[in-house]
Amino acid sequence: MIPGEGVYKMTEIFYPPAELARILKVSERTIRRWVQKGDLPALRYGRQLRIPMSAVEKLGRPVANGSSNSDWLAKCRATRTMMPLRGDSVKILRQIRLDRAGR
Template sequence: MSDYADVRFLTVAEVAELARVSKMTVYRMVHAGELPAIRFGRSYRVPESAVTQLLQRPISDVG
């Protein structure tokens, strides 16, 4: 568990707001394996670094 000591996690709603997409889009990306996430109970948490990488990808690489 010490691997996650310095990692900041975001909720699906926070990721959706940052990426300006719907929460359902974020859930689809998580389930498709395009966005790594950890499940806590019934909710998901996404590492902030993964969101940063997602937002820095060129548009032509998305999809």
């Protein structure tokens, strides 16, 4: 467990980096970079890396110290967190891109 993190419940879902990358539609390398930087808490079981769902949910929440509504990355993270784990996200992402283009 990463120092400073709470205790995780046994019933919590844990994802390997490859599966989480597919869900969030980012590269596996990006997931590993977020873990290395400390932006995404993770657990190690031997050489395996597992990311708890609670950490993924926190990833999409905007930072309380001034993340504005125009912060495109925060909008993407928040939208991805609200999306179902499986399903078509094309409409949602298209709307985000249109909002961004309208700045």
